[in-house]
Amino acid sequence: MKGLWRTCALTCLAFAVTGCVTSTVDEMVFNEPTEGIGEASVVILGRRHASDYDTEPEFIRCVGNYIQARDDSVTVIGELEFLNSLYPWFEPRTAPLRPVDLEKLLEHKPVMDKAAELKIEYMIWIDGNTVRTDAAGSLACAIGPGGGGCFGFNTWSNDANYEATIWDFTDRAEVGRMNTTATGQSYMPALVVPIPIIAPVQGTACDSLAEQLLAYLSSEY
Template identity: 35%
Template sequence: MAHHTGRHALIRPFSLARGGPLALPGKPAIALITVALCAAGCGVQTTVQEVRQAQTDLGDDAIVILSRKHKTQGETEDDFVACVSAGVNGGNDGLPVLPARDFVDATFPWFEPRTAPRTMDDLAGVIGRPLISERIQEIGVRYLVWIEGTTQRSDESGTLQCTVVSGGIPACFGFLSWENGSNYEASVWDVYQGMNVGTLSSEASGTSFVPAVVVPLPFIARVRQAACTKLSDQIKGFLGPTA
């Protein structure tokens, strides 16, 4: 079982460093090994898919990107939704995006965690209500993008122990690695047409590791960032003027 003591420093003398200056055997060799390992494992593989069910025309309207909040586990991270919103809104080809909280407030209490529609049919029912559709048109939202999914850490292995050596200098030793997998799906709902116009998905996976000889060197596979970038680009392509 993996054991990570990085968050709570283990105050225990470490035999290699006891009684004198720290010896750092093989430092260049270890650096070379980690660079080689990173080249082999740090990369992130991404897969994107798109199913279009109807043409889209954003015009002068805006998009809102929401996540589903009713789950007790595996809820989509707020910062992933914020990342996708920023990604879709950013750049020269950025699209207008209304912040999710503004939308939820404007339509309160119809999109609260316990009251928000859970299926596309429910969504159609809610948006079909005159009070709601009028408000959504008032705030200029044409497309709702509903994101589901999460990033999970798995296959953790190795150990990393940190200690304070006799000279008072903290030091870590060991090797830790894990897999990260992101799997997100976005459903696009056209408020005007009252229908689901497409589904986009973004999957990413990668291996992260932290070798440590005195100083830990984290090589983190930025899986969620990669999934965010890909999904943002997909949404732009799907709803943008060239769609």
């Protein structure tokens, strides 16, 4: 009974200390695999061509894990594993920018053999990032021989914007685009102890985008 109360209290606290997030998703897809992708596999990669931001590797992992956790028949190849297996052909400098570029890449026999071994059916490129936008307030902390503490209030908002482009690896064609945006406000009041109330902006964007990709790739959704 005591354990149940503790669980309830922790759950309520977790909800109470989470900031609000607003998320929207747009998609345009065609040639959807109605029977799922069978024994083939999918690779999800981050675009890293922009000079002022990088698609976060943890976001790519999050999308892959979300899909794999909800439909284990969809094989998702890890980004780093794929990049290492096909080094140096998918580094930011050498990665194909259009589906037709795959044709030239597959002229290299070792690359073609490796792609066949990995049974790649879809290649999904995710481009975007999460940024902190407005921030306000001030918070000061002090430490002395008798102890320490903080006082003040901080607030900031985060914006996430990601676009996924789906390439059909067999047909060398783009078969869909999905976009997700999420915005959330986080707070940090401090009265001796700072209490972070964080809006899970990146996590919400990850869930929204992964849900759409799952609906495209999985026969069960």
